[in-house]
Structures are given as C-alpha cells and as structure tokens.
Amino acid sequence: MPLLPTPSDDELRAVLEAGYVLRDVMRYDEAATVFQGVAALRPDLELPCLALASVFIRQGELERAQELCESVLARRPDSLHAQTQRGEILLYRGARAEGEEALRAVVAQGGDSPHAATARALLDASAALADAEP
Template sequence: MAENSNPVIPNKGEARKPEVTPDWDKVLYAPERVEKWLRGEITLQELNAISGPEMLEMAVIGFSMYEQGRYEEAKVIFQGLCTLDPKEGYYRTALGAVFLAQEDLDNALNMFNAAIALNDKEIASFVNRGEVYLRQGKIIEAAHDFKRAVDLDPENKDPLSHRARILAAAALETLEQAQKLAENKNKAPAKKDDGKAPAKSAAAKGAKARKK
C-alpha cells in the first residue's frame, strides 16, 4: 500500500501572522493627540498612556517616602503625578502635606486650595488646610475648615474627621481665650494719675534751690 503523500494542511487557527511591533512613539505622540493635550482635552497621563495602576503605584511610593521623612523624594513624585494628571485632587493634597511637613506654609496652602477646588468632598484637604491656618494664627479660618471636615463625615468613621474634631475643639478654645483676654483688657480701669510724679519733680526742684 502506497504511503499517503498528501500534504498536511495546517489548521487555520494555528496559522500565525508575522508579529508587527507598532511604533508607539508615533501612535502616542501623533499630532492630533498632542493637540488634544495642549487644549486640555487629555491629561499628560493619557498622552503617555500611563495606566491607573501605574499611577497608584507611584503614589504609594511617594506616600512611603513621606512616612519615612524623605520629603524631597516624596515631593518629586507627587509633583510628577500632579503634572501627569492635573485633574486629580488627591495628588495636590499629598503634595501639600509634604510642603506642610517642611513648614512651607504658602505652598502647602496653595496645594490644598487647588485640591479643594478639584474635589470639595475630600476630608484630608480641609483638615490639612485647617492645620496651615492654625500655624498662621488664622483661628477662625481653621475652625471653619475643621467643621467642614466633620460635616463630611457625620458618623465619625474616618480617622481624619476624628482628628478634625480634636483640632476644632482646640481652635475654638484658643479663640475663646483670645476673646476673654480682649474683654478683660477692655474692662480694666484706666490708671489714675495720683500726682506722685509731679510732687517728686517739685521736690527735686526744691532740693536744687536749697543747694544754691
């Protein structure tokens, strides 16, 4: 019996097309995509096709640097994240916290203001901005921010709102003490002129006259 010499026909499912690696630079940075970024229609994160998990991983590293007291490194990471996604308030809150830890109150305040403008439901932004106001001696503004943080968590589930309650109580106590001091100062009787100074002056003049 003659051997079957029919050619083997490959399964279509097994047939492989030659792999073509796209030029991602040309795809990602095509003129129309760059123009969208310039118009603010897409973020730098989207332009560079950086995934959400990758952004989160960078944020976790930044937070780790912050907890270790490596503020300059944390600052670089969160500044980069702010640039990549200017629409995300959390990155500005985190960057503001780094500035606050470095006692850079002006930059911290700017970051918290920007974060609140992007998301006014974030408790951390109000608590942190309230702390900036406290350090600046702006007790009333601080109390308002702490109250806002407390209002955002009426059931007191977030540890930050618990902190806000403590700071709010401290701020109000400071404010009450300042008001009492001001009231006591206003109530204090005016010091009367008892005439002792002029009498002393006259006696001194008499002594001089006797010497003559």
C-alpha cells in the first residue's frame, strides 16, 4: 500500500503547468523543485525530466540539461521531445554540426508534430546565425 495517494493525470498536469509558469517568470529554483518532485512521483514520465532540463538551459547549465536529455533518450530513444531538446542544447554548446544533424533527424521522423516544427525553427535560426557570421 502506497504511503501517499497517487496523483491523477489532471493533478500532475496542473503541477507541471505551475512549474512551467515558475520557470517562465525566472523562479528557477522553485520550478526545478516542482519538476524534480513530479519526476520522483512518476519516474516513468519523460516530461518532468525534460522540463527540468529546460530550466537548466535557461540557467546556462547546458551540461546538466544535456545529461537529463541523454537519460531520457537512454530509456526512450524514440522520444522526439528529448531529441529536439538535445539538438537545441548541442547548438547552444557550439556543436553546430551535431545539433543540426539531430534536429534534421527529428524533422525527418516527426512529420507535422510540434517537435518537428520546433526542430525546423531551430534549424532556421542556426542557418540565419551562420549567415550572419563574418
């Protein structure tokens, strides 16, 4: 018998949404706590780990963010969300060729998914930055 009741999917969604709001208003420590808590309650879900990675990205802790993405991909190599986030992190870390390759793979696999759309936007931004370089 569990010590605590398992939250419903709706309750988890509400908590995750609160974490995203905290992240978006730059209350990073509190957002990280929310995402870590949900990840502890539901280690089977990839979203809390990737949400925590998004906090680390905003804090400039790219190595920690990439480690979280890699941990999700180790469990779910087909996760377009984790693949997209990993590609983004690689771009930020200066591994442009590797990041673009990862993002192109998401576009190829993702069709009309939101993750493929994000990957396309990141590829466009990377190309624009490359064109602007002297």
